[in-house]
Amino acid sequence: MKKTKRSTVKRAPKRGHYDSETVHKILDQNHICHVGIVYNGAPLVIPTLYGRSGNQLFIHGASVSRLMTELEQEIELSISVAKTKGLVLARSAFHHSLNYESVVLFGKGKSITDTEEKRDALKSVSDHLIPGRWEEVRQPTTKELKATKIIAIPLEEVTAKIRTGGPVDDKSDYKLDVWAGELPLIEHYGSPIPDENFDSKSKNLPQSVLSLLDS
């Protein structure tokens, strides 16, 4: 990754990571990224789905959408992804914190126009959310591909930030009779809810869902 002035962590520099492995791992565990652009001279941040393949991030949207129409002009963007991993309870209000994993990136997107590249990028988004699902479902038609814009963003100027562990209190506070520690926040998938309109012969859960529930 390219470490630039704006992508270098200044506060708590030990939390900063600039290797692909860490960046990819964090990106692969989240669903929503927050895309920031300058729109009519003011900042605009929009949450949206994404996918990743190698060192590229893909976002997609309706061809007519404001965000897609702006991004295909290869304007500067910044993207943030973050997940809370736990609450950090200290003995003082001041030293409370959050355990988290985040990625912030800078760059410019590029519209993917080639039909086969588009299909591959959409498969990345699908695989990102539900590995194996792509092969189970009806593939996109030419019309559907036309209705979708895809922007590829290189993962070059990227910073990952991670905080783990318990609180770091002031020395003089350790004697206080206050419980301190971490409260992990955990995500899990609940029971699948079949579509009411489901009327196929097989009501068995597909392999993609079984794998997600196992993971």
Place this chain on the structure above:
Amino acid sequence: MKKTKRSTVKRAPKRGHYDSETVHKILDQNHICHVGIVYNGAPLVIPTLYGRSGNQLFIHGASVSRLMTELEQEIELSISVAKTKGLVLARSAFHHSLNYESVVLFGKGKSITDTEEKRDALKSVSDHLIPGRWEEVRQPTTKELKATKIIAIPLEEVTAKIRTGGPVDDKSDYKLDVWAGELPLIEHYGSPIPDENFDSKSKNLPQSVLSLLDS
């Protein structure tokens, strides 16, 4: 809430909500917001903690931090908060979706400089993360308050977006032998991990943590 051109949902307008109750509910269920500003002419999106009190959002940070130093100049900002509530599995790749709850806001922040107002705003951030915790811990000192900047952002130009429910497939796809439905994504707190440096007499969990585990 003030509905403006840029804060009005154009795609899937039925998902847009502009009432305080919905906006507050979504904000109160998340920890991290993504703050976008224009910095050196380019967009910059930074994830950070926040709190809310009434119709104000508070973010805080070290007095020397880049984001805080920019925001106290009352520049334009945009903030995005989003949570994945579940995956939506359709019969076609195209109609896959995400159930989510998001808030996007526009506005300008204002630095809080009055010591008592600062204390109240920090309490809002603390209450937002762990209700009741503020009263259990050592209060901020004057020095700690000085080391912290707090920006208040009015919740005026705000949009909430919510997607719920199962997939909406093309009519002709309902006959396909493909499982379709929702896979809810659920968050819960894990077992509290006491700080290794904990040596107080009482090792009982505090009321704030018990309440979070109950909620």
